[in-house]
Amino acid sequence: MFSFISTLLLAGFWFLLAEGDLASLLVGIVFIPLSVFVSVKLSEKANTARSGARLQFIKIPKFVGFFLYQSIKGGKDTALRAFSLNMQLQPEFVHYPIKHIPAGLPMNLFMNVVSLLPGSVGVIREPNSVLVHVLAVTDQTLNEIYACELIVSELFGLDVSAPKRNSITKKAT
Amino acid sequence: MIVNIYTIFMVSLGCLFFIAGTLGLLRFPDVFCRLHALTKSDNLGLGLITLGLLPQVDSVSMAIKILLIWALLLLTSATSCHLVARHERRRQLSEQAEGLHNNPHSEGGNEP
The missing domain is CATH 1.10.287 (Helix Hairpins)
Structure with a gap:
Protein backbone atom coordinates (compact mmCIF):
# COMPACT_ATOMS: atom_id res chain seq x y z
CA MET A 1 0.00 0.00 0.00
CA ARG A 50 8.29 5.12 15.39
CA SER A 51 6.90 5.71 18.86
CA GLY A 52 3.29 6.73 18.49
CA ALA A 53 4.03 10.17 17.04
CA ARG A 54 1.43 11.28 14.51
CA LEU A 55 1.40 14.42 12.46
CA GLN A 56 -1.32 16.86 13.58
CA PHE A 57 -2.48 18.57 10.41
CA ILE A 58 -4.17 21.37 12.34
CA LYS A 59 -0.79 22.42 13.76
CA ILE A 60 0.88 22.75 10.35
CA PRO A 61 0.06 26.49 9.84
CA LYS A 62 1.58 27.35 13.23
CA PHE A 63 4.68 25.34 12.38
CA VAL A 64 4.99 26.99 8.95
CA GLY A 65 4.67 30.42 10.61
CA PHE A 66 7.41 29.57 13.12
CA PHE A 67 9.58 28.13 10.33
CA LEU A 68 9.25 31.24 8.13
CA TYR A 69 9.85 33.62 11.05
CA GLN A 70 12.98 31.72 12.12
CA SER A 71 14.23 31.50 8.50
CA ILE A 72 14.03 35.27 8.15
CA LYS A 73 15.62 35.89 11.54
CA GLY A 74 18.38 33.32 10.97
CA GLY A 75 19.14 34.50 7.44
CA LYS A 76 19.27 38.14 8.53
CA ASP A 77 21.50 37.36 11.51
CA THR A 78 24.03 35.37 9.46
CA ALA A 79 24.00 37.88 6.60
CA LEU A 80 24.69 40.77 9.00
CA ARG A 81 27.61 38.85 10.50
CA ALA A 82 29.01 38.06 7.05
CA PHE A 83 28.85 41.72 5.99
CA SER A 84 30.09 43.25 9.26
CA LEU A 85 33.79 44.01 9.69
CA ASN A 86 33.87 42.49 13.16
CA MET A 87 31.92 39.27 12.70
CA GLN A 88 31.42 38.78 16.48
CA LEU A 89 31.90 35.03 16.27
CA GLN A 90 32.44 32.93 19.38
CA PRO A 91 31.79 29.51 17.87
CA GLU A 92 31.13 26.74 20.39
CA PHE A 93 29.54 23.31 20.65
CA VAL A 94 26.61 22.90 23.00
CA HIS A 95 25.01 19.65 24.21
CA TYR A 96 21.27 20.17 24.16
CA PRO A 97 19.41 17.47 26.16
CA ILE A 98 16.30 16.28 24.32
CA LYS A 99 13.26 16.54 26.56
CA HIS A 100 10.23 15.37 24.63
CA ILE A 101 11.09 14.21 21.12
CA PRO A 102 11.45 10.49 20.25
CA ALA A 103 13.73 9.15 17.52
CA GLY A 104 12.42 8.86 13.97
CA LEU A 105 10.63 11.47 11.86
CA PRO A 106 10.07 14.02 14.71
CA MET A 107 13.79 13.90 15.55
CA ASN A 108 14.84 14.33 11.91
CA LEU A 109 12.54 17.32 11.56
CA PHE A 110 13.87 18.80 14.81
CA MET A 111 17.49 18.46 13.64
CA ASN A 112 16.64 20.20 10.36
CA VAL A 113 14.69 23.04 11.98
CA VAL A 114 17.44 23.65 14.55
CA SER A 115 19.77 24.35 11.64
CA LEU A 116 17.46 27.19 10.64
CA LEU A 117 17.46 28.94 14.02
CA PRO A 118 19.61 32.05 14.18
CA GLY A 119 23.17 31.03 15.06
CA SER A 120 22.79 27.26 15.49
CA VAL A 121 23.44 24.17 13.36
CA GLY A 122 22.52 20.63 14.43
CA VAL A 123 25.70 18.54 14.27
CA ILE A 124 25.23 15.04 15.62
CA ARG A 125 22.59 13.05 17.44
CA GLU A 126 23.49 11.34 20.71
CA PRO A 127 21.24 8.94 22.67
CA ASN A 128 19.56 11.61 24.84
CA SER A 129 20.85 14.84 23.42
CA VAL A 130 21.95 16.59 20.28
CA LEU A 131 25.22 18.37 19.70
CA VAL A 132 24.53 21.84 18.35
CA HIS A 133 27.11 24.23 16.94
CA VAL A 134 26.39 27.87 17.77
CA LEU A 135 28.01 31.02 16.42
CA ALA A 136 27.78 32.82 19.78
CA VAL A 137 26.28 31.32 22.95
CA THR A 138 23.58 33.32 24.70
CA ASP A 139 20.70 32.30 26.96
CA GLN A 140 18.40 33.21 24.11
CA THR A 141 19.97 30.63 21.80
CA LEU A 142 19.16 27.81 24.21
CA ASN A 143 15.63 29.09 24.75
CA GLU A 144 15.12 29.18 21.01
CA ILE A 145 16.24 25.55 20.65
CA TYR A 146 13.75 24.65 23.38
CA ALA A 147 11.00 26.63 21.62
CA CYS A 148 11.84 24.69 18.48
CA GLU A 149 11.54 21.39 20.34
CA LEU A 150 8.15 22.46 21.72
CA ILE A 151 6.86 23.39 18.26
CA VAL A 152 7.98 20.07 16.76
CA SER A 153 6.44 18.18 19.73
CA GLU A 154 3.17 20.04 19.21
CA LEU A 155 3.21 19.25 15.50
CA PHE A 156 3.40 15.54 16.30
CA GLY A 157 0.94 15.74 19.20
CA LEU A 158 3.52 14.69 21.78
CA ASP A 159 2.98 15.19 25.49
CA VAL A 160 5.13 18.15 26.58
CA SER A 161 3.93 18.17 30.20
CA ALA A 162 6.22 15.22 31.00
CA PRO A 163 8.98 16.09 33.47
CA LYS A 164 12.17 17.31 31.88
CA ARG A 165 14.81 14.61 31.86
CA ASN A 166 17.69 16.97 32.35
CA SER A 167 17.61 20.69 31.92
CA ILE A 168 21.32 21.28 32.21
CA THR A 169 22.94 22.36 29.01
CA LYS A 170 26.66 22.05 29.02
CA LYS A 171 29.43 23.03 26.72
CA ALA A 172 31.27 20.39 24.72
CA THR A 173 34.97 20.46 23.90
CA MET B 1 4.23 47.66 -13.45
CA ILE B 2 3.83 47.30 -9.68
CA VAL B 3 4.24 43.53 -10.04
CA ASN B 4 7.49 44.02 -11.94
CA ILE B 5 8.83 46.40 -9.30
CA TYR B 6 7.90 43.86 -6.61
CA THR B 7 9.71 41.08 -8.52
CA ILE B 8 12.83 43.22 -9.06
CA PHE B 9 12.88 44.19 -5.36
CA MET B 10 12.40 40.64 -4.03
CA VAL B 11 14.88 39.02 -6.45
CA SER B 12 17.51 41.71 -5.73
CA LEU B 13 17.03 41.22 -1.98
CA GLY B 14 17.32 37.45 -2.51
CA CYS B 15 20.58 37.91 -4.44
CA LEU B 16 21.90 40.08 -1.60
CA PHE B 17 21.36 37.17 0.81
CA PHE B 18 23.09 34.78 -1.62
CA ILE B 19 26.06 37.20 -1.72
CA ALA B 20 26.03 37.23 2.10
CA GLY B 21 26.07 33.42 2.11
CA THR B 22 29.05 33.33 -0.27
CA LEU B 23 30.85 36.04 1.69
CA GLY B 24 30.28 34.04 4.87
CA LEU B 25 31.62 30.93 3.15
CA LEU B 26 34.83 32.83 2.38
CA ARG B 27 35.18 34.81 5.60
CA PHE B 28 34.01 32.50 8.39
CA PRO B 29 36.82 30.60 10.15
CA ASP B 30 35.83 26.89 10.07
CA VAL B 31 33.55 24.33 8.45
CA PHE B 32 30.74 24.70 11.02
CA CYS B 33 30.59 28.50 10.81
CA ARG B 34 30.60 28.27 7.02
CA LEU B 35 27.63 25.92 7.17
CA HIS B 36 25.74 28.58 9.16
CA ALA B 37 26.30 31.06 6.33
CA LEU B 38 25.32 28.60 3.61
CA THR B 39 22.18 27.16 5.17
CA LYS B 40 20.61 30.27 6.60
CA SER B 41 21.42 33.07 4.18
CA ASP B 42 20.94 30.96 1.07
CA ASN B 43 17.61 29.55 2.27
CA LEU B 44 16.30 33.04 2.89
CA GLY B 45 17.69 34.25 -0.45
CA LEU B 46 16.02 31.38 -2.26
CA GLY B 47 12.74 32.06 -0.45
CA LEU B 48 12.80 35.72 -1.48
CA ILE B 49 13.59 34.86 -5.11
CA THR B 50 10.73 32.31 -5.12
CA LEU B 51 8.27 34.86 -3.70
CA GLY B 52 9.50 37.43 -6.20
CA LEU B 53 8.99 35.07 -9.15
CA LEU B 54 5.54 33.79 -8.16
CA PRO B 55 3.53 36.76 -9.56
CA GLN B 56 5.31 36.36 -12.92
CA VAL B 57 4.09 32.82 -13.68
CA ASP B 58 1.34 32.25 -16.21
CA SER B 59 -0.10 28.97 -14.89
CA VAL B 60 -0.90 27.38 -11.55
CA SER B 61 1.18 24.31 -12.39
CA MET B 62 4.24 26.52 -12.89
CA ALA B 63 3.62 28.18 -9.49
CA ILE B 64 3.33 24.77 -7.81
CA LYS B 65 6.53 23.70 -9.59
CA ILE B 66 8.43 26.73 -8.25
CA LEU B 67 7.14 26.13 -4.70
CA LEU B 68 8.04 22.44 -5.00
CA ILE B 69 11.59 23.32 -6.08
CA TRP B 70 11.85 25.65 -3.07
CA ALA B 71 10.67 22.92 -0.69
CA LEU B 72 13.00 20.30 -2.20
CA LEU B 73 15.98 22.67 -2.00
CA LEU B 74 15.19 23.49 1.65
CA LEU B 75 15.15 19.79 2.40
CA THR B 76 18.39 19.01 0.56
CA SER B 77 20.17 22.01 2.06
CA ALA B 78 19.18 21.06 5.63
CA THR B 79 20.08 17.40 5.09
CA SER B 80 23.42 18.06 3.42
CA CYS B 81 24.28 20.63 6.12
CA HIS B 82 23.61 18.01 8.79
CA LEU B 83 25.67 15.39 6.92
CA VAL B 84 28.67 17.70 6.41
CA ALA B 85 28.54 18.82 10.07
CA ARG B 86 28.32 15.22 11.32
CA HIS B 87 31.18 14.08 9.12
CA GLU B 88 33.39 16.98 10.20
CA ARG B 89 32.63 16.33 13.89
CA ARG B 90 33.50 12.63 13.54
CA ARG B 91 36.72 13.55 11.73
CA GLN B 92 37.65 15.94 14.56
CA LEU B 93 36.94 13.29 17.19
CA SER B 94 38.97 10.61 15.40
CA GLU B 95 41.83 13.09 14.97
CA GLN B 96 41.72 13.83 18.70
CA ALA B 97 41.71 10.12 19.49
CA GLU B 98 44.68 9.58 17.16
CA GLY B 99 46.51 12.47 18.82
CA LEU B 100 46.00 10.87 22.24
CA HIS B 101 47.11 7.53 20.87
CA ASN B 102 50.29 8.97 19.37
CA ASN B 103 51.24 11.14 22.33
CA PRO B 104 52.84 8.44 24.53
CA HIS B 105 55.17 7.60 21.61
CA SER B 106 56.31 11.19 21.21
CA GLU B 107 56.92 11.55 24.93
CA GLY B 108 58.91 8.33 25.07
CA GLY B 109 61.31 9.58 22.38
CA ASN B 110 62.08 8.18 18.93
CA GLU B 111 63.14 4.73 17.84
CA PRO B 112 65.60 3.08 20.23
Whole structure:
Protein backbone atom coordinates (compact mmCIF):
# COMPACT_ATOMS: atom_id res chain seq x y z
CA MET A 1 0.00 0.00 0.00
CA PHE A 2 2.77 2.40 0.98
CA SER A 3 4.75 1.64 -2.19
CA PHE A 4 1.61 2.18 -4.31
CA ILE A 5 0.96 5.62 -2.76
CA SER A 6 4.58 6.65 -3.04
CA THR A 7 4.68 5.50 -6.70
CA LEU A 8 1.65 7.69 -7.44
CA LEU A 9 3.10 10.64 -5.53
CA LEU A 10 6.58 10.41 -7.04
CA ALA A 11 5.22 9.91 -10.57
CA GLY A 12 3.04 13.00 -9.94
CA PHE A 13 6.12 14.95 -8.81
CA TRP A 14 7.95 13.85 -11.94
CA PHE A 15 5.20 15.02 -14.28
CA LEU A 16 4.87 18.30 -12.41
CA LEU A 17 8.60 18.97 -12.74
CA ALA A 18 8.70 17.81 -16.38
CA GLU A 19 5.49 19.77 -17.15
CA GLY A 20 3.70 16.65 -18.37
CA ASP A 21 6.21 15.97 -21.16
CA LEU A 22 5.88 12.27 -22.07
CA ALA A 23 9.35 12.19 -23.67
CA SER A 24 10.77 12.83 -20.18
CA LEU A 25 9.67 9.30 -19.28
CA LEU A 26 12.79 8.05 -21.10
CA VAL A 27 14.71 9.23 -18.04
CA GLY A 28 11.81 8.90 -15.61
CA ILE A 29 11.40 5.18 -16.26
CA VAL A 30 14.70 4.67 -14.44
CA PHE A 31 14.45 7.31 -11.74
CA ILE A 32 10.82 6.96 -10.62
CA PRO A 33 11.19 3.25 -9.61
CA LEU A 34 14.57 4.07 -8.07
CA SER A 35 13.07 6.79 -5.84
CA VAL A 36 10.13 4.51 -4.90
CA PHE A 37 12.66 1.87 -3.85
CA VAL A 38 14.62 4.40 -1.74
CA SER A 39 11.47 5.80 -0.09
CA VAL A 40 10.17 2.29 0.77
CA LYS A 41 13.57 1.29 2.19
CA LEU A 42 13.81 4.49 4.27
CA SER A 43 10.25 4.19 5.56
CA GLU A 44 10.95 0.64 6.77
CA LYS A 45 13.78 2.06 8.84
CA ALA A 46 11.60 4.92 10.15
CA ASN A 47 8.79 2.51 11.07
CA THR A 48 11.03 0.60 13.44
CA ALA A 49 11.87 3.86 15.22
CA ARG A 50 8.29 5.12 15.39
CA SER A 51 6.90 5.71 18.86
CA GLY A 52 3.29 6.73 18.49
CA ALA A 53 4.03 10.17 17.04
CA ARG A 54 1.43 11.28 14.51
CA LEU A 55 1.40 14.42 12.46
CA GLN A 56 -1.32 16.86 13.58
CA PHE A 57 -2.48 18.57 10.41
CA ILE A 58 -4.17 21.37 12.34
CA LYS A 59 -0.79 22.42 13.76
CA ILE A 60 0.88 22.75 10.35
CA PRO A 61 0.06 26.49 9.84
CA LYS A 62 1.58 27.35 13.23
CA PHE A 63 4.68 25.34 12.38
CA VAL A 64 4.99 26.99 8.95
CA GLY A 65 4.67 30.42 10.61
CA PHE A 66 7.41 29.57 13.12
CA PHE A 67 9.58 28.13 10.33
CA LEU A 68 9.25 31.24 8.13
CA TYR A 69 9.85 33.62 11.05
CA GLN A 70 12.98 31.72 12.12
CA SER A 71 14.23 31.50 8.50
CA ILE A 72 14.03 35.27 8.15
CA LYS A 73 15.62 35.89 11.54
CA GLY A 74 18.38 33.32 10.97
CA GLY A 75 19.14 34.50 7.44
CA LYS A 76 19.27 38.14 8.53
CA ASP A 77 21.50 37.36 11.51
CA THR A 78 24.03 35.37 9.46
CA ALA A 79 24.00 37.88 6.60
CA LEU A 80 24.69 40.77 9.00
CA ARG A 81 27.61 38.85 10.50
CA ALA A 82 29.01 38.06 7.05
CA PHE A 83 28.85 41.72 5.99
CA SER A 84 30.09 43.25 9.26
CA LEU A 85 33.79 44.01 9.69
CA ASN A 86 33.87 42.49 13.16
CA MET A 87 31.92 39.27 12.70
CA GLN A 88 31.42 38.78 16.48
CA LEU A 89 31.90 35.03 16.27
CA GLN A 90 32.44 32.93 19.38
CA PRO A 91 31.79 29.51 17.87
CA GLU A 92 31.13 26.74 20.39
CA PHE A 93 29.54 23.31 20.65
CA VAL A 94 26.61 22.90 23.00
CA HIS A 95 25.01 19.65 24.21
CA TYR A 96 21.27 20.17 24.16
CA PRO A 97 19.41 17.47 26.16
CA ILE A 98 16.30 16.28 24.32
CA LYS A 99 13.26 16.54 26.56
CA HIS A 100 10.23 15.37 24.63
CA ILE A 101 11.09 14.21 21.12
CA PRO A 102 11.45 10.49 20.25
CA ALA A 103 13.73 9.15 17.52
CA GLY A 104 12.42 8.86 13.97
CA LEU A 105 10.63 11.47 11.86
CA PRO A 106 10.07 14.02 14.71
CA MET A 107 13.79 13.90 15.55
CA ASN A 108 14.84 14.33 11.91
CA LEU A 109 12.54 17.32 11.56
CA PHE A 110 13.87 18.80 14.81
CA MET A 111 17.49 18.46 13.64
CA ASN A 112 16.64 20.20 10.36
CA VAL A 113 14.69 23.04 11.98
CA VAL A 114 17.44 23.65 14.55
CA SER A 115 19.77 24.35 11.64
CA LEU A 116 17.46 27.19 10.64
CA LEU A 117 17.46 28.94 14.02
CA PRO A 118 19.61 32.05 14.18
CA GLY A 119 23.17 31.03 15.06
CA SER A 120 22.79 27.26 15.49
CA VAL A 121 23.44 24.17 13.36
CA GLY A 122 22.52 20.63 14.43
CA VAL A 123 25.70 18.54 14.27
CA ILE A 124 25.23 15.04 15.62
CA ARG A 125 22.59 13.05 17.44
CA GLU A 126 23.49 11.34 20.71
CA PRO A 127 21.24 8.94 22.67
CA ASN A 128 19.56 11.61 24.84
CA SER A 129 20.85 14.84 23.42
CA VAL A 130 21.95 16.59 20.28
CA LEU A 131 25.22 18.37 19.70
CA VAL A 132 24.53 21.84 18.35
CA HIS A 133 27.11 24.23 16.94
CA VAL A 134 26.39 27.87 17.77
CA LEU A 135 28.01 31.02 16.42
CA ALA A 136 27.78 32.82 19.78
CA VAL A 137 26.28 31.32 22.95
CA THR A 138 23.58 33.32 24.70
CA ASP A 139 20.70 32.30 26.96
CA GLN A 140 18.40 33.21 24.11
CA THR A 141 19.97 30.63 21.80
CA LEU A 142 19.16 27.81 24.21
CA ASN A 143 15.63 29.09 24.75
CA GLU A 144 15.12 29.18 21.01
CA ILE A 145 16.24 25.55 20.65
CA TYR A 146 13.75 24.65 23.38
CA ALA A 147 11.00 26.63 21.62
CA CYS A 148 11.84 24.69 18.48
CA GLU A 149 11.54 21.39 20.34
CA LEU A 150 8.15 22.46 21.72
CA ILE A 151 6.86 23.39 18.26
CA VAL A 152 7.98 20.07 16.76
CA SER A 153 6.44 18.18 19.73
CA GLU A 154 3.17 20.04 19.21
CA LEU A 155 3.21 19.25 15.50
CA PHE A 156 3.40 15.54 16.30
CA GLY A 157 0.94 15.74 19.20
CA LEU A 158 3.52 14.69 21.78
CA ASP A 159 2.98 15.19 25.49
CA VAL A 160 5.13 18.15 26.58
CA SER A 161 3.93 18.17 30.20
CA ALA A 162 6.22 15.22 31.00
CA PRO A 163 8.98 16.09 33.47
CA LYS A 164 12.17 17.31 31.88
CA ARG A 165 14.81 14.61 31.86
CA ASN A 166 17.69 16.97 32.35
CA SER A 167 17.61 20.69 31.92
CA ILE A 168 21.32 21.28 32.21
CA THR A 169 22.94 22.36 29.01
CA LYS A 170 26.66 22.05 29.02
CA LYS A 171 29.43 23.03 26.72
CA ALA A 172 31.27 20.39 24.72
CA THR A 173 34.97 20.46 23.90
CA MET B 1 4.23 47.66 -13.45
CA ILE B 2 3.83 47.30 -9.68
CA VAL B 3 4.24 43.53 -10.04
CA ASN B 4 7.49 44.02 -11.94
CA ILE B 5 8.83 46.40 -9.30
CA TYR B 6 7.90 43.86 -6.61
CA THR B 7 9.71 41.08 -8.52
CA ILE B 8 12.83 43.22 -9.06
CA PHE B 9 12.88 44.19 -5.36
CA MET B 10 12.40 40.64 -4.03
CA VAL B 11 14.88 39.02 -6.45
CA SER B 12 17.51 41.71 -5.73
CA LEU B 13 17.03 41.22 -1.98
CA GLY B 14 17.32 37.45 -2.51
CA CYS B 15 20.58 37.91 -4.44
CA LEU B 16 21.90 40.08 -1.60
CA PHE B 17 21.36 37.17 0.81
CA PHE B 18 23.09 34.78 -1.62
CA ILE B 19 26.06 37.20 -1.72
CA ALA B 20 26.03 37.23 2.10
CA GLY B 21 26.07 33.42 2.11
CA THR B 22 29.05 33.33 -0.27
CA LEU B 23 30.85 36.04 1.69
CA GLY B 24 30.28 34.04 4.87
CA LEU B 25 31.62 30.93 3.15
CA LEU B 26 34.83 32.83 2.38
CA ARG B 27 35.18 34.81 5.60
CA PHE B 28 34.01 32.50 8.39
CA PRO B 29 36.82 30.60 10.15
CA ASP B 30 35.83 26.89 10.07
CA VAL B 31 33.55 24.33 8.45
CA PHE B 32 30.74 24.70 11.02
CA CYS B 33 30.59 28.50 10.81
CA ARG B 34 30.60 28.27 7.02
CA LEU B 35 27.63 25.92 7.17
CA HIS B 36 25.74 28.58 9.16
CA ALA B 37 26.30 31.06 6.33
CA LEU B 38 25.32 28.60 3.61
CA THR B 39 22.18 27.16 5.17
CA LYS B 40 20.61 30.27 6.60
CA SER B 41 21.42 33.07 4.18
CA ASP B 42 20.94 30.96 1.07
CA ASN B 43 17.61 29.55 2.27
CA LEU B 44 16.30 33.04 2.89
CA GLY B 45 17.69 34.25 -0.45
CA LEU B 46 16.02 31.38 -2.26
CA GLY B 47 12.74 32.06 -0.45
CA LEU B 48 12.80 35.72 -1.48
CA ILE B 49 13.59 34.86 -5.11
CA THR B 50 10.73 32.31 -5.12
CA LEU B 51 8.27 34.86 -3.70
CA GLY B 52 9.50 37.43 -6.20
CA LEU B 53 8.99 35.07 -9.15
CA LEU B 54 5.54 33.79 -8.16
CA PRO B 55 3.53 36.76 -9.56
CA GLN B 56 5.31 36.36 -12.92
CA VAL B 57 4.09 32.82 -13.68
CA ASP B 58 1.34 32.25 -16.21
CA SER B 59 -0.10 28.97 -14.89
CA VAL B 60 -0.90 27.38 -11.55
CA SER B 61 1.18 24.31 -12.39
CA MET B 62 4.24 26.52 -12.89
CA ALA B 63 3.62 28.18 -9.49
CA ILE B 64 3.33 24.77 -7.81
CA LYS B 65 6.53 23.70 -9.59
CA ILE B 66 8.43 26.73 -8.25
CA LEU B 67 7.14 26.13 -4.70
CA LEU B 68 8.04 22.44 -5.00
CA ILE B 69 11.59 23.32 -6.08
CA TRP B 70 11.85 25.65 -3.07
CA ALA B 71 10.67 22.92 -0.69
CA LEU B 72 13.00 20.30 -2.20
CA LEU B 73 15.98 22.67 -2.00
CA LEU B 74 15.19 23.49 1.65
CA LEU B 75 15.15 19.79 2.40
CA THR B 76 18.39 19.01 0.56
CA SER B 77 20.17 22.01 2.06
CA ALA B 78 19.18 21.06 5.63
CA THR B 79 20.08 17.40 5.09
CA SER B 80 23.42 18.06 3.42
CA CYS B 81 24.28 20.63 6.12
CA HIS B 82 23.61 18.01 8.79
CA LEU B 83 25.67 15.39 6.92
CA VAL B 84 28.67 17.70 6.41
CA ALA B 85 28.54 18.82 10.07
CA ARG B 86 28.32 15.22 11.32
CA HIS B 87 31.18 14.08 9.12
CA GLU B 88 33.39 16.98 10.20
CA ARG B 89 32.63 16.33 13.89
CA ARG B 90 33.50 12.63 13.54
CA ARG B 91 36.72 13.55 11.73
CA GLN B 92 37.65 15.94 14.56
CA LEU B 93 36.94 13.29 17.19
CA SER B 94 38.97 10.61 15.40
CA GLU B 95 41.83 13.09 14.97
CA GLN B 96 41.72 13.83 18.70
CA ALA B 97 41.71 10.12 19.49
CA GLU B 98 44.68 9.58 17.16
CA GLY B 99 46.51 12.47 18.82
CA LEU B 100 46.00 10.87 22.24
CA HIS B 101 47.11 7.53 20.87
CA ASN B 102 50.29 8.97 19.37
CA ASN B 103 51.24 11.14 22.33
CA PRO B 104 52.84 8.44 24.53
CA HIS B 105 55.17 7.60 21.61
CA SER B 106 56.31 11.19 21.21
CA GLU B 107 56.92 11.55 24.93
CA GLY B 108 58.91 8.33 25.07
CA GLY B 109 61.31 9.58 22.38
CA ASN B 110 62.08 8.18 18.93
CA GLU B 111 63.14 4.73 17.84
CA PRO B 112 65.60 3.08 20.23
